[in-house]
Amino acid sequence: xxxSLRWSVALLAAVVTAACRAAPPAGDGPSGxxxxxxxxxxxxxxxxxxxxxANTGDVEKVASAYAEDATLMPPNAPPIRGRAxxxxxxxxxxxxxxVELTIGVDQLEGRGDLAYIVGHYRFVTxxxxxxxxxxxxxxxxxxxxxxxxxxxxxRYVVDMYSANSASK
Numbered sequence: 001x002x003x004s005l006r007w008s009v010a011l012l013a014a015v016v017t018a019a020c021r022a023a024p025p026a027g028d029g030p031s032g033x034x035x036x037x038x039x040x041x042x043x044x045x046x047x048x049x050x051x052x053x054a055n056t057g058d059v060e061k062v063a064s065a066y067a068e069d070a071t072l073m074p075p076n077a078p079p080i081r082g083r084a085x086x087x088x089x090x091x092x093x094x095x096x097x098x099v100e101l102t103i104g105v106d107q108l109e110g111r112g113d114l115a116y117i118v119g120h121y122r123f124v125t126x127x128x129x130x131x132x133x134x135x136x137x138x139x140x141x142x143x144x145x146x147x148x149x150x151x152x153x154x155r156y157v158v159d160m161y162s163a164n165s166a167s168k
Contacts, residue, residue, distance in 0.1 A: 035110040043115045043146055043154045047103055050156075054101045057094045063087035066156045067147060073160035096132050097125035103142075113148040121161065138163045 035043065046065050053061030063083055066072070072080040072089060080089050093099070100123075107118040123138040142161035146154045 035108075035115060039110065039115070039148070039154070040108060042148075042152070043108060043110065043117065044105065046146055046154050046156065047105065047117065047119075047144070051101050051103050054090070054094070054099045057098065059087055059091045059094050062090045062094070064155075066159070067149065070155065070157050070159065072156075073158070075162040093125075096129070097127055097135070100124040100126075110146075115146045115148075115154065117144045117146070118142070119144075140164050 034040075050062055050065040053059070053063075053065070063086060066083045066086050068083050069081075070083060070086060072086045074080070074089070080086050102122045103119055104121070105117055105119045107116075109116060118141070120139070120141050123140070125135045127134055140161055140163040142159070144156050144160075145158040147157045148154055
């Protein structure tokens with residue numbers, strides 16, 4: 001094979017290889033791996049909405065962090081399905097206690113329309129009425145799966161948390 005023919009075959013092979021590579025899915029980061037920075041910020045915003053709602057006693061804000069068909073998986077209880085039922089769960093707690101919730105994100109990843117957060121929390125409650133039992137402070141961990149909604153926001157579709165151990 002002549003030198004120019006070898007060069008042409010090599011060039012053609014390179015062009016075909018490059019053309020056959022899959023394009024990154026829409027909405028993914030510049031590398032095609034992971035979330036775009038704007039989506040990562042929106043995912044983090046869902047956690048902020050939840051924490052602000054819990055800390056201010058605003059159950060509607062807390063519930064707005066969840067998709068309509070979300071599942072909440074609290075410790076030592078069956079799963080709670082649907083935003084309305086999840087609102088009821090958090091409403092019971094927020095009616096009885098003032099809350100101080102601090103959360104931290106340890107890992108955040110996503111692809112396309114799904115993302116997940118692995119994190120940790122500190123949860124301190126103060127009874128609002130006499131006779132309401134005091135709860136010990138709780139340190140724990142959580143996993144949240146979020147899905148991009150039609151309006152571009154991200155909401156929890158699965159939320160699972162548990163205490164690290166019995167608090168003292």
